[in-house]
Amino acid sequence: MNSALRETLAALLAFDTTSRESNLALIGFIRDFLAQRGVAAELLYDEGGTKANLYARLGPAGDGGVLLSGHTDVVPVDGQRWTVPPFALTERDGRCYGRGSADMKGFIACVLASLDRFLAEPLRLPLHLAFSYDEEVGCLGVRSLVAHLQASPQKPALCIIGEPTEMAPVYGHKGKVAMRCQVRGRACHSAYAPDGVNAIEQAAALIGHISRVGASLRQTRDTRFDPPFSTLQVGTIQGGAALNIVPQDCQFDFELRTLPDADAGAVLESIAAFARDQLLPAMQAQAPESDVTFQPLGAYPGLLTDPQGDFARWLAQWSGSDRFATVAFGTEGGLFDEIGMATLVCGPGSMAQGHKADEFVAVDQLERCMQMLGNLCDWMRCE
Incomplete structure (x- = not known):
């Protein structure tokens, strides 16, 4: 695991973004991370001003492109018997431990650690970033972000949600x-x-x-x-x-x-x-x-994207896996799909480790996610 990814994951895990808490400190970190690279971000606050979604885009103007989506909130650690600090990165035996490491700060860390590569390339399509709050309590926060995208004349065409699927493309959930x-x-x-x-x-x-x-x-x-x-x-x-x-x-x-x-x-x-x-x-x-x-x-809503379509074929190439499946857990994917964005789910780690004490994501899963994002960047690069 490269140092940029390790440092970014450690920073994200250090924020206690349990759904009952504010996520503004983490959102501020991401906003500053983007600003240091010349990427402006929009924040969409909840009614109380204590939580926010973050939306950003890079690359050429115009509609279309790919949205990378992830939620910033995590489930509580109350009553769980952790053997490592839950809000810190512990790396051991090829695993990265910490609350949210699998669900789903590992994916967000990979996205941020890949940004320099996207910024170094002349992209033929825009790359959109969407990081939301209160997913764990019913996909509540992302709704204002979905509405924002729906009203935009430059809406993404495709969406990848980085929930933990062991890097297998997922086309449906209830x-x-x-x-x-x-x-x-x-x-x-x-x-x-x-x-x-x-x-x-x-x-x-x-x-x-x-x-x-x-x-x-x-x-x-x-x-x-x-x-x-x-x-x-x-x-x-x-x-x-x-x-x-x-x-x-x-x-x-x-x-x-x-x-x-x-x-x-x-x-x-x-x-x-x-x-x-x-x-x-x-x-x-x-x-x-x-x-x-x-x-x-x-x-x-549920999600059911055509696993035989072009987007599915492309994601299989980017992720290195054509083992398409459905999952039992839900995502914001159906909400994006409802506004006309073809949506698939693919991210590092397994939900078998999510929501548990000593939650972890395997280092090789993070590296596979980095490879997927690199392949996506190559696909979006101007010929």
Whole structure:
């Protein structure tokens, strides 16, 4: 691993960009890194001004070109037993350890370490850089960046998202919708339970319906994905105050992960219809203030790019692998695809190491990523 890549990765890993924290220090580092090379960057802030996306481009004016996309936030280290400092680079036995090394600061480090090569060449197409925030909590931050690109007259044509795929090109993943359901009943003394509306019992009835809907989704299958069907599951639940009080409130969160061509809206409507038509009439007859409400927590569309197209063929040449696949995790790829940018996923490391204690990316994976970016640069170079 060359010294420029090592130094850049060490700098990125040193920033605690857990999604609950600000990413501005890291974004400032990247902005300054680019400015030192004469590349201007635009920052797109969140409403509170505590986080930002970064967008930059180099090369000739005009539309088209290739976008390299990565997220700057990482998942927490709380409760994990690390044997190395999580927010520092530890290099050992051909591996680079640190939170975000695989997911996905390793890719961002490779992009930055490759910039001098791109800048030294007369490019025939522009190279775009997009580094976002809050991907780990639902691809939230990148949406303003997507809107910015959509409104631009110089929008990229192609996009590579550097999530960890062991440098194998990925053409598809499922979409996701995360929802919160809040059930309001009526509290009373448990000795007079029939006088109240038990929010936990009503939530349980709705969760049972969600389970049945989830089972029905298995009927539509696509063997390109694992599992080969859309999934629906409840992840958290809270409710009740004491055993001798009929619970007034219950809240649970659930997620739907859909095959790229599945209708998530129809699934969510079937759940809402069950609450509206089967639960609420009896609940409100007993207590008119009863209610069941749904709140979106986050969503992103699935991705399904043609693995036989020109872009896939080019990426196979750049990455040195034609082992195209799908992945179980999601990315911002579907959002870019929706605005007309052909999108594939390919990056160093494995998600098997992501989100765990002692997260790492193998040095040989980083070197393969550097080679891919070098090949991309050669392809973009003027003849």
